[in-house]
Amino acid sequence: MNVRAQVSMVFHLDKCIGCHTCSLACKNLWTDRPGTEYMWWNNVETKPGTGYPTLYEDQEQYHGGWVLEDGKLRLKLGSRPTELVNISFNPRLPTLDDYYEPFTYRYKDLIDAPPGEDQPVARPVSMITGEEMEIEAGPNWDDDMSGSPVYASNDPNLRKVMNEEERRQFFEIQQLVYFYLPRICNHCLNPSCVAACPTGAIYKRGEDGIVLVSQEKCQGWRMCVSGCPYKKVYFNWNSGKAEKCILCYPRLETGQAPACMHSCVGKIRYLGVLLYDADRIEEAASKPASELVEAQREIILDPFDPEIVRKALHDGVDEKVVEAARKSPTYRYVKLWRLALPLHPEWRTLPMLFYVPPLLPVTASLSQQGRQELATDFFSSLESARLPIRYMASLFTAGDEKTVISVYRKLLAGRVFKRAQTVGDIPMDEALKALDDARLTADEVEDIYHLTSLASFEEMFVIPPMLREVAIEMGVDPHEFQEERGAGFVRVPERGL
Amino acid sequence: MDAFWFIAFPYLALALAIGVGIYRYLTSRYTYSSLSSQLLENRKLFWGSVPWHYGITLILLAHLFAGLFPGAAGFILGGRIRLLVLELTGMALAFFALFGLIVLMIRRLPTNSLVRRATSYMDGIVLGFLLLQVATGVSIAIFERWGSLWYLRTAVPWFWSLVKLHPDMSTVATLPGFVKVHFVIGFAIILLFPFTRLVHLVMFPIHYMWRPYQVVIWNRRRGRAAVQPTEIIR
Numbered sequence: 001m002n003v004r005a006q007v008s009m010v011f012h013l014d015k016c017i018g019c020h021t022c023s024l025a026c027k028n029l030w031t032d033r034p035g036t037e038y039m040w041w042n043n044v045e046t047k048p049g050t051g052y053p054t055l056y057e058d059q060e061q062y063h064g065g066w067v068l069e070d071g072k073l074r075l076k077l078g079s080r081p082t083e084l085v086n087i088s089f090n091p092r093l094p095t096l097d098d099y100y101e102p103f104t105y106r107y108k109d110l111i112d113a114p115p116g117e118d119q120p121v122a123r124p125v126s127m128i129t130g131e132e133m134e135i136e137a138g139p140n141w142d143d144d145m146s147g148s149p150v151y152a153s154n155d156p157n158l159r160k161v162m163n164e165e166e167r168r169q170f171f172e173i174q175q176l177v178y179f180y181l182p183r184i185c186n187h188c189l190n191p192s193c194v195a196a197c198p199t200g201a202i203y204k205r206g207e208d209g210i211v212l213v214s215q216e217k218c219q220g221w222r223m224c225v226s227g228c229p230y231k232k233v234y235f236n237w238n239s240g241k242a243e244k245c246i247l248c249y250p251r252l253e254t255g256q257a258p259a260c261m262h263s264c265v266g267k268i269r270y271l272g273v274l275l276y277d278a279d280r281i282e283e284a285a286s287k288p289a290s291e292l293v294e295a296q297r298e299i300i301l302d303p304f305d306p307e308i309v310r311k312a313l314h315d316g317v318d319e320k321v322v323e324a325a326r327k328s329p330t331y332r333y334v335k336l337w338r339l340a341l342p343l344h345p346e347w348r349t350l351p352m353l354f355y356v357p358p359l360l361p362v363t364a365s366l367s368q369q370g371r372q373e374l375a376t377d378f379f380s381s382l383e384s385a386r387l388p389i390r391y392m393a394s395l396f397t398a399g400d401e402k403t404v405i406s407v408y409r410k411l412l413a414g415r416v417f418k419r420a421q422t423v424g425d426i427p428m429d430e431a432l433k434a435l436d437d438a439r440l441t442a443d444e445v446e447d448i449y450h451l452t453s454l455a456s457f458e459e460m461f462v463i464p465p466m467l468r469e470v471a472i473e474m475g476v477d478p479h480e481f482q483e484e485r486g487a488g489f490v491r492v493p494e495r496g497l
Numbered sequence: 498m499d500a501f502w503f504i505a506f507p508y509l510a511l512a513l514a515i516g517v518g519i520y521r522y523l524t525s526r527y528t529y530s531s532l533s534s535q536l537l538e539n540r541k542l543f544w545g546s547v548p549w550h551y552g553i554t555l556i557l558l559a560h561l562f563a564g565l566f567p568g569a570a571g572f573i574l575g576g577r578i579r580l581l582v583l584e585l586t587g588m589a590l591a592f593f594a595l596f597g598l599i600v601l602m603i604r605r606l607p608t609n610s611l612v613r614r615a616t617s618y619m620d621g622i623v624l625g626f627l628l629l630q631v632a633t634g635v636s637i638a639i640f641e642r643w644g645s646l647w648y649l650r651t652a653v654p655w656f657w658s659l660v661k662l663h664p665d666m667s668t669v670a671t672l673p674g675f676v677k678v679h680f681v682i683g684f685a686i687i688l689l690f691p692f693t694r695l696v697h698l699v700m701f702p703i704h705y706m707w708r709p710y711q712v713v714i715w716n717r718r719r720g721r722a723a724v725q726p727t728e729i730i731r
Contacts (some may be wrong), residue, residue, distance in 0.1 A: 080705055080706050081706070083705065084701075084702070084703070084705060087701075087702075088549075088550035089543055089546045089550075093535055093536065093539070095535070096536055101611075126611075128537070128611055128614050129609055129610070129611060131609050191711070194710070194712055195711060198702035199700075199702045199705070200705070203713065204712065204713045204714070205714060206714060206715035206716070207715065207716055215527065218530075219529070219530035219531075219700050219702070220533050221533075221702065222533055222536075235533070235535075237534065237536050237611075238614075240532035316715075494527075495528060495532060
């Protein structure tokens with residue numbers, strides 16, 4: 001066992017209203033430079049939908065992530081020699097067409113236009129060339145399904161789980177349902193971007209598990225962009241380097257929440273520390289698809305177990321980190337309550353951001369009579385859900401429906417119990433029976449309810465001090481470690497010729 | 498005049514290539530790469546970059562091999578059929594590279610295109626010199642047959658005389674003009690190397706073949722006896 005810490009996030013999807021505030025906070029902070037205009041380190045997708053970049057989930061096209069071959073993990077992108085052979089032209093690279101050509105408007109025309117018959121208009125111009133352009137796509141072009149079945153019906157997950165006829169029925173207007181999926185870099189335990197980088201410029205920070213691209217080392221071979229199945233590494237066309245979500249580490253190191261989390265209107269995000277066993281990463285990532293979620297839960301360790309705490313301290317995890325892990329909201333959602341699931345575990349990168357699957361799209365049809373159903377009906381409703389359980393399973397559990405159902409049972413039972421308690425239109429013994437079926441206790445429901453609905457920001461965002469004070473402790477010449485730590489360049493990073 | 502181009506200039510080019518190359522690596526490693534524009538334009542790049550890189554890499558390796566091991570090269574080229582096959586292969590590769598290069602040039606021409614935003618004037622200079630070099634190379638292959646053989650008796654001794662610091666240009670002085678141009682542009686490209694995107698040549702990440710897949714870097718290793726700045730799993 002080798003204990004390490006990982007800063008991890010949980011998204012409660014039932015609370016996401018799809019307002020894109022997180023995306024904009026991130027954009028304004030990090031990606032407003034030339035070359036990064038098209039990058040959305042944080043984006044919010046409508047599901048079912050094609051996502052950003054378009055159809056990124058289709059790994060037959062992009063070859064991201066890992067595959068299991070004869071029990072061994074291999075990059076889907078290809079072997080090491082294959083990658084080197086393809087280095088002058090990466091056949092799996094998404095191009096700007098798969099994202100969008102970033103644009104702005106020539107607002108000045110509104111003021112400068114000479115007097116005339118017509119109202120002046122601000123023409124759209126490309127943010128890359130400055131030329132006038134027709135806007136054909138954007139990062140959230142399929143927002144709210146975009147009034148068209150085109151995007152949703154091309155969702156790779158939907159195509160996988162529904163046949164033609166089922167999809168036709170799904171797009172009958174009465175049946176239509178969708179939800180939002182905010183995505184940032186998953187800061188995986190087994191990152192395929194790191195493995196795909198020929199130079200070795202991408203690395204995982206030992207202390208907090210944040211995955212970063214060294215801008216000095218990166219030589220722009222672009223393999224990480226294809227290697228990441230989530231398409232969360234982007235290529236800066238201006239600097240010729242790869243860039244990605246940095247989990248706002250400069251903010252974390254000063255005790256602030258990442259910008260996306262801090263600005264979240266629905267308070268859907270939780271951030272905390274998880275302890276995990278680094279020796280079992282490969283083992284967990286090599287399990288059969290249906291066991292991947294459970295294997296990942298397995299290697300997340302219990303910070304209350306004295307044996308594990310002792311080992312953690314021995315392995316160099318600071319006491320304060322263990323303390324934070326005990327208060328971690330993500331530990332509760334992921335491991336204790338087993339409510340939060342990783343996105344697309346079948347890509348075998350062990351993503352360390354987790355999602356509480358949304359209840360509303362599943363149960364929406366039940367509220368037609370205007371009142372809640374009894375507990376027993378809730379459970380049977382899972383089979384007749386508007387958005388089929390197997391769609392959720394293809395998103396969050398590599399197709400394993402049992403795990404998704406057990407999450408939904410808990411979410412539903414908790415809701416029934418609280419309703420019996422506060423509204424009283426459901427008999428308490430029904431509610432208790434529901435809890436029993438979902439293997440939950442009343443106390444647990446109270447805790448879940450509290451953290452989901454009532455928690456303060458201090459409970460949702462728990463990180464240890466990031467040990468910056470140790471990094472420049474007394475007696476150590478700060479220049480001695482200048483090369484090893486800190487952010488930024490001594491000189492302005494400019495492209496050479 | 499020949500003395501400048503065939504003795505002084507090669508030394509100048511090599512000195513600058515090595516000196517400035519090292520200086521740029523040490524002071525500005527950030528810029529030590531080729532600026533890929535594949536994100537902005539993909540289709541023409543395929544027809545340009547692939548033929549160009551495969552063609553020119555093999556041709557350069559052949560030049561290098563024959564230059565380093567003239568005896569072995571002479572032996573291989575000794576048979577008529579082998580000579581014919583190798584010359585034809587070389588010529589085919591040269592045309593392959595030339596085709597790619599022309600596509601790469603056309604790709605960067607339109608002034609209002611996306612790629613143009615990622616193009617510097619030095620890219621134009623590099624492309625121009627490369628085109629001249631490949632064009633003279635192809636004409637040598639066509640008009641001065643069996644270059645792979647006479648190369649061993651003309652350019653290679655001259656090259657080795659430069660290496661041994663006893664410059665002797667007698668073997669190349671009498672060659673036709675466009676052959677001489679080929680040699681001079683070759684060294685001009687070496688001179689351009691540290692000032693342009695050509696630096697990516699020496700950055701080919703061959704160490705990817707043996708580096709561990711996962712890289713974990715610690716700010717400072719705490720608790721453990723052995724302090725390892727880079728710990729690597731698997």
